[in-house]
Each structure stands twice: as C-alpha cells, then as structure tokens.
Amino acid sequence: MNYLPLQVIISLFVVIVVFRLTKKYKDKTFKFSEFFGWLIIWLIVLFVFWLPQTTSYLAIFLGVGRGVDLAVYLAVILIFYLIFRLYLKIDKQQKEITKIVRHIAVNETKDTQDRRSKTEDLRPKI
Amino acid sequence: MNCSAVSLWRDGVSKYLKYITAKANNMKVFIIIPCYNESANIAMVINNVKNYGTVVVVDDGSTDNSWQIAENQGIKVIKHLVNRGQGAALETGDNYAISQGADIVVHFDADGQHLPSEIPKLIQPIITNDADVVLGSRFLFLADTKENRIPFIKKWLILKPAIIFQNLLLRIKLTDAHNGFRALTKKALERIKITQDGMAHASEIIEQILKNNLRYIEVPVTIRYYEFGQGLFSGFKIIRDLLIGKINKD
Numbered sequence: 001m002n003y004l005p006l007q008v009i010i011s012l013f014v015v016i017v018v019f020r021l022t023k024k025y026k027d028k029t030f031k032f033s034e035f036f037g038w039l040i041i042w043l044i045v046l047f048v049f050w051l052p053q054t055t056s057y058l059a060i061f062l063g064v065g066r067g068v069d070l071a072v073y074l075a076v077i078l079i080f081y082l083i084f085r086l087y088l089k090i091d092k093q094q095k096e097i098t099k100i101v102r103h104i105a106v107n108e109t110k111d112t113q114d115r116r117s118k119t120e121d122l123r124p125k126i
Numbered sequence: 127m128n129c130s131a132v133s134l135w136r137d138g139v140s141k142y143l144k145y146i147t148a149k150a151n152n153m154k155v156f157i158i159i160p161c162y163n164e165s166a167n168i169a170m171v172i173n174n175v176k177n178y179g180t181v182v183v184v185d186d187g188s189t190d191n192s193w194q195i196a197e198n199q200g201i202k203v204i205k206h207l208v209n210r211g212q213g214a215a216l217e218t219g220d221n222y223a224i225s226q227g228a229d230i231v232v233h234f235d236a237d238g239q240h241l242p243s244e245i246p247k248l249i250q251p252i253i254t255n256d257a258d259v260v261l262g263s264r265f266l267f268l269a270d271t272k273e274n275r276i277p278f279i280k281k282w283l284i285l286k287p288a289i290i291f292q293n294l295l296l297r298i299k300l301t302d303a304h305n306g307f308r309a310l311t312k313k314a315l316e317r318i319k320i321t322q323d324g325m326a327h328a329s330e331i332i333e334q335i336l337k338n339n340l341r342y343i344e345v346p347v348t349i350r351y352y353e354f355g356q357g358l359f360s361g362f363k364i365i366r367d368l369l370i371g372k373i374n375k376d
Contacts, residue, residue, distance in 0.1 A: 106218060
C-alpha cells in the first residue's frame with residue numbers, strides 16, 4: 001500500500017473525467033460508442049493503479065519482464081499510432097483546404113470574366 | 127524523274143505543314159504558369175510566352191505583388207487565397223483551362239527556367255496526334271554546351287537518383303523526372319487529377335499517365351539554371367509526400 005496518495009489522486013481524477021464523460025454523453029456531444037470507449041480506457045487506468053500486480057501477469061503472459069515495461073511499450077505504440085492518425089488527418093485537411101482555395105479562385109476569376117464579358121482571341125499564333 | 131519526285135515530296139511536306147498549321151490554329155492552347163513570389167521574373171516570362179497561346183497565371187498566394195504585375199500584362203490571373211503549392215496551382219490552372227475549352231495545356235515555370243520558343247516543339251506531337259502528354263526532358267539528346275549544363279550536385283545528387291527512383295517505382299523508362307515543362311491534351315487533363323499539392327505532383331502525373339494508358343512522348347528541352355531551384359532535401363520531401371499520398375486516398 002505504498003501507492004496510496006497517488007492512487008487517491010488518480011481515482012479523483014478518473015472520477016472527474018468520467019463525470020464529464022457522462023455529461024457529454026447526456027448532452028449528445030458524444031456518441032454511445034465514443035462514450036463507452038473512453039469509459040473503458042479510464043476504468044482500465046483506475047484498475048491498473050489499484051491493482052498494479054495484474055499488469056505483471058499480463059506482462060509475463062506477453063513475454064515482457066515487468067508490468068511497468070509493458071505499460072511503457074503500449075504507451076509508445078499508442079502515441080505513435082495517434083501521431084500517424086494525426087498525420088493522415090492533417091494531410092486530408094490540407095487537401096480539403098486546397099479544394100476550397102481552388103474553388104474560390106476559379107469562381108472569382110469566372111465572376112470577373114462574366115462582368116467584363118470580353119471576347120478574347122484564344123487561338124495560338126504559331 | 128528525280129526532280130518530280132522531289133517536287134512531289136516537297137508538295138506533300140508543304141501540304142502536311144499547312145494541315146498542321148491549320149489544325150494548330152484551331153486549337154486552343156493554354157499556358158499555365160504557377161507563380162509564387164516571382165515578381166522579379168513574371169512580367170518577362172509572360173511577355174515571352176504570350177504569343178504561343180492564352181496565358182493563365184495561377185498566383186499561389188504570393189506575399190509580393192506578383193499577381194498585380196501579372197494582371198498588368200493583360201492576361202488572366204487566378205488567385206489562390208493562401209499558398210497551396212505548385213501541384214495545387216497547376217491543378218487549379220488545369221481546371222480553369224478545361225472550363226474555358228482548352229485543347230492543349232502547357233505547364234510553364236514562372237522563374238524563366240524554360241524557353242518559350244520551345245513551346246511549339248513541345249505541342250507538336252499533340253497536334254500531329256502522336257501523343258496525349260508531352261514531357262520535356264533535359265537529358266534527351268542535348269548538346270553538352272554551357273547553356274545546357276546542369277549543376278553537378280543537382281544532376282548527380284538530385285536528378286539522377288530521382289529518375290532512377292521514378293523509373294523503378296513506376297516501371298517506366300523516362301530520361302527525366304520532375305521537369306515542369308510539359309504539354310497535355312484535353313483528354314489527358316480530364317483523366318489526370320493532381321492531388322499532390324507540393325512538388326510530388328510531377329511523379330503523380332507520370333503515374334496517372336500510366337494508369338490511364340495515355341500516350342506520352344519525351345521531347346528535349348533546355349533548362350536554364352539561374353539558381354539552385356529546389357534544395358537538396360526536397361527530394362526526400364517528395365518521396366514522403368508520395369508515400370503518404372498512397373496511404374491517404376480519399
């Protein structure tokens with residue numbers, strides 16, 4: 001029971017987070033799947049902090065030395081995955097921005113052209 | 127006998143030339159110049175190019191007065207509100223050209239690297255219906271004169287590896303990669319959609335030429351090197367963009 005202060009702090013934190021989660025779910029800003037996913041994650045956090053030895057069983061089962069090591073590995077994998085997701089998302093948004101910019105650019109040009117309604121000689125002079 | 131054969135041949139050639147010129151005169155040629163902060167060169171480039179077709183400058187969110195200078199030359203300027211990259215600017219220009227009924231679109235750099243006098247040579251295979259896409263190549267049968275010489279580092283550290291990479295990846299045999307001087311038919315333009323906003327669009331165009339079974343041809347062109355163009359590391363950025371583009375398709 002060396003962890004007690006930390007366990008209490010984490011528990012309080014998780015309670016606050018879960019409280020906010022339920023509020024968001026009630027406000028319908030979160031779908032049920034989102035709410036449920038986040039709830040599971042935070043419950044796992046709570047579980048791991050109160051029963052840290054369980055991670056050791058899991059670690060031994062997966063062939064990693066200690067439970068803490070496993071947590072670090074998983075965290076790193078998760079972070080890299082999230083960075084990758086973010087990268088793809090940014091790339092997609094960049095493309096969408098380009099589409100918007102292009103749309104505005106071409107439309108504006110057409111507008112000014114309609115106003116002028118100038119007939120140009122479009123043939124090349126070769 | 128001999129004389130008549132020659133005259134017959136001459137007759138044929140002149141008829142063919144007349145046919146080509148007539149055809150060329152009926153074709154709408156659009157010259158797309160993507161431009162980002164090129165106030166120093168843009169006026170000169172536009173004026174040199176004007177005689178070869180309808181010039182469309184796509185100002186890619188320049189922070190200088192490039193677009194004003196371009197507009198003062200009496201040509202069409204399309205303005206991107208924010209900088210989106212050369213690929214994005216070209217695609218905008220292409221879209222506009224198609225909407226205006228272009229038959230041939232020529233991509234031309236705003237920094238004066240390309241020679242306007244080579245435009246007829248570039249669109250020739252399209253007019254004679256030998257190709258849908260004509261790619262300029264700086265490595266194809268060019269005399270080793272001082273003007274044609276490519277800076278050593280640029281040639282051996284950037285261009286040659288890029289060409290090898292491109293040819294291996296796309297299983298194609300081209301003599302040049304990332305040459306911005308090219309001509310495309312309307313048919314090709316309708317099929318090729320540039321989604322790479324940055325410099326990777328050059329590889330993307332070649333990829334789409336292959337995918338759509340378009341006929342392509344390489345034509346030797348001169349590239350003048352005023353300064354170092356793209357930096358040494360831009361090659362890696364292009365590779366990264368291409369890989370991400372593969373994963374992230376809409």
